[in-house]
Amino acid sequence: MHVVATAGHVDHGKSALVEALTGTHPDRLAEERRRGLTIELGYCWTEWPEVGEVAFVDVPGHERFLTTMLAGVGPVPAALLVVAADDPWMPQAAEHLAALDALGVRHAVVAVTRSDLADPGPAIARASAEVAATRLAGAPVLAVSARTGAGIDDLRAALVAMVTSLPDPDPAADVRLWVDRRFTVRGAGTVVTGTLPAGTVRRGDTLTLGDTQLRVREVQALGRDRESVSGVARVALNLGGRTDDLTRGSVLVTPGAWHQTDVVDVRWSGAGEPPTSPVLHVGAADVPVRFRPLGEGLARLSLPHPLPLRVGDRALLRDPGRRQVWRVDVLDPDPPRLRRRGAA
Structure with missing residues (x-):
């Protein structure tokens, strides 16, 4: 599996672009759909013949939700930076790019959206110049329109090339799963989600949260039950044990392996x-x-x-x-x- 996080200013079309690439809208909450604004992390996935499973972590673009954005981007090795052709270079685009640069993300594609509403040339030039000053220098910058479909095939090809170039993580590495969402499922109990950067999680494993041991009852990835999942991957774990302290930002690790x-x-x-x-x-x-x-x-x-x-x-x-x-x-x-x- 490959995992890509979105980034960019609010209302520049990140969610619409992910929907055009995957066929599924990432906003899960009714409030998000009503306001047309991503508030929590969203997830969509698809399968492309050239590379297999590709999952997208769609992050909020509003400045009030920067902490949520960083929770989604933190463990992810690649990004899709989105800017709009009909807007100037905006503060959250600059802040998200600075965050990606600081986190050492080196693999990215830049999409200039809404190219059907304005000449994308100025936005392409500005985005290219901003990206060139970071560790993402050399990332392709492409004009697209989620509404008309223009440029989507080229964007998909660029994303395929990007994820193909990502290094393969070690499936035997010690597990460190940063929790970015926690919820309860009736009849199942506590479920957490996160991006597994390396290592393997199996059904029946024991992971620790501080000094607390938790048992992995079930493992799911991309909507399907799995016996095991190796990173990089989006995973959902049904956990047994004392889960009261589990929140977004909690971290589950291989017992005895981490200082x-x-x-x-x-x-x-x-x-x-x-x-x-x-x-x-x-x-x-x-x-x-x-x-x-x-x-x-x-x-x-x-x-x-x-x-x-x-x-x-x-x-x-x-x-x-x-x-x-x-x-x-x-x-x-x-x-x-x-x-x-x-x-x-």
Whole structure:
């Protein structure tokens, strides 16, 4: 399976474009359909002969729902960035692109939508210039119209080429599943969904949430029951055990395989220095942290509760007030304590 996340400003046609590609509308909530606005994460999937199963995580574009957007994009290796031909370059397009860049997403396709309503040339030129200044440089930029179908075949071909170039994750890797949705099914109990970046989850497995062990009763992917699913994949797990603490941002892991830490040393990059109390976005989690500089481009982050982190993990810091983000790379998830002034 391949998983692609959308990104882009509100009302630029992300959901309509996903529907044109898959035949299914990703907005699940009645309120979303009434307002024509994605509020929660949406999911659609299709099967293309060249690459097999392709799932789309459709994220909100409104600035009030940036945290939800980052929860959907965090574990996903590829993106479909959407901008509209009949609008200028908009703030959320810039913020979403900055987030993708900070998270290290290198595989993307840019779709200039509503090309039937305006000349897409200026939007293509602006989007190309903005993307060229990021790690997504070289991503194809294509004009499309979800209403008329113009350019959809070319977009599909570009997406096929993109997912074909993605590296194959290790099916034997330790599982770390960031939960992006939790709900209850009558007669079944607690169900969580998330993007599994690597590893394999099987029916009957035990996963841990902190110190709590949870049993995987059922595994589902793309609407079908499975005996097992390997990443990258969209998965839904029916869990047994004490699930009261499960929320979006919770993380389920292979028992005994991960170091849980509430202090981590990182390398950061971006314009200016992060504030002393930014928000850390990693996987589908967002937590307020204390930022303590250690040197140029180096800092210590203190978390309010432990998370399973490893050397090389990538995340981002965000200042909600300034709408600014910084890239973060984990250098040491078990650093020595600083016990005296100047020890940093």
